[in-house]
Amino acid sequence: MPELPEVEVIRSKLEELVGGKKLLTMSVQTPKLRYAIDTIDLINHPQARLNAISRHAKYMVWHFDHESYLLHLGMSGRVRICEPSEPWEKHEHIQWHFENTALRLIDPRRFGCWVQKTAHWTHKLEQYGPDPLHNWNIETWFKKHQHNKRGIYKILMDQHCLSGIGNIYAQEALFESRIHPKRTLNTLSLTQLVELSHIIQSTLKKAITSGGTTLNDYRQLDGSEGYFQVTLKVYGKAGTPCPACQSTLLSEKISQRTVAYCMHCQGEEGSG
DNA sequence: AAACCTCCCTGGGGGC
DNA sequence: TGCCCCCAGGGAGGTT
Numbered sequence: 001m002p003e004l005p006e007v008e009v010i011r012s013k014l015e016e017l018v019g020g021k022k023l024l025t026m027s028v029q030t031p032k033l034r035y036a037i038d039t040i041d042l043i044n045h046p047q048a049r050l051n052a053i054s055r056h057a058k059y060m061v062w063h064f065d066h067e068s069y070l071l072h073l074g075m076s077g078r079v080r081i082c083e084p085s086e087p088w089e090k091h092e093h094i095q096w097h098f099e100n101t102a103l104r105l106i107d108p109r110r111f112g113c114w115v116q117k118t119a120h121w122t123h124k125l126e127q128y129g130p131d132p133l134h135n136w137n138i139e140t141w142f143k144k145h146q147h148n149k150r151g152i153y154k155i156l157m158d159q160h161c162l163s164g165i166g167n168i169y170a171q172e173a174l175f176e177s178r179i180h181p182k183r184t185l186n187t188l189s190l191t192q193l194v195e196l197s198h199i200i201q202s203t204l205k206k207a208i209t210s211g212g213t214t215l216n217d218y219r220q221l222d223g224s225e226g227y228f229q230v231t232l233k234v235y236g237k238a239g240t241p242c243p244a245c246q247s248t249l250l251s252e253k254i255s256q257r258t259v260a261y262c263m264h265c266q267g268e269e270g271s272g
Numbered sequence: 273a274a275a276c277c278t279c280c281c282t283g284g285g286g287g288c
Numbered sequence: 289t290g291c292c293c294c295c296a297g298g299g300a301g302g303t304t
Contacts, residue, residue, distance in 0.1 A: 108281085150275075255276085256277085
């Protein structure tokens with residue numbers, strides 16, 4: 001399930017591969033994923049050049065000459081290199097045929113999307129919080145959210161508060177920081193928050209250099225798995241011993257998400 | 273306004 | 289074997 005690190009790994013590989021290349025054709029096999037798939041206007045703008053690919057939260061932004069498109073991988077999306085004439089396989093939805101290579105989007109659970117970056121989408125993305133690796137000033141951020149009554153887990157998961165964190169990295173970072181998922185910001189000291197922010201940043205960076213986390217569907221462009229999963233400490237591990245203190249890891253539903261944590265290491269909700 | 277709930281979709285796993 | 293149900297996940301959009 002692609003979160004910030006997985007999207008970043010794919011983005012940089014894609015940019016290396018097709019950045020600066022012309023798009024010859026685009027084929028759509030499935031009319032709609034989360035939203036209707038937008039096709040690039042190659043009739044009025046033939047051979048549109050892909051100038052760059054950037055990332056905004058968990059979205060990739062493909063910057064063509066005349067317009068930009070957003071690619072979101074949802075929870076099971078991935079991109080693979082293919083031969084342009086290969087028959088479509090199950091769960092393949094889009095093919096981009098560039099001058100030097102062809103790419104396909106595979107997304108079994110169809111939570112992803114490919115849409116033109118209209119004013120509507122630009123506005124949506126502007127509402128998002130800072131990127132943990134780029135423009136996250138923890139003091140400003142704390143001042144802005146200190147009266148938020150929700151627990152820290154929900155805040156980290158809310159893209160309007162902070163961009164790019166999903167269920168895996170939220171749980172891992174809170175465990176490393178020894179903070180209970182339901183602690184509110186006003187019970188945490190600035191020192192604790194600074195430490196949390198550093199742990200989030202180092203966890204994300206480590207995951208990027210490891211090629212991302214592979215659970216079920218995530219693969220790098222060449223089909224190889226990321227290998228950050230070997231270092232996961234609590235995600236999906238409820239019922240097994242805590243790697244730090246050996247007490248049994250618990251799990252709880254927060255916002256309809258299963259969150260694993262250690263009662264002993266991460267303490268009580270609201271305790272300091 | 274902030275916080276919560278619902279829905280989209282499919283594969284995999286457990287129970288019967 | 290096969291059927292059914294539940295679960296996983298992000299985020300838009302609706303409701304309280």
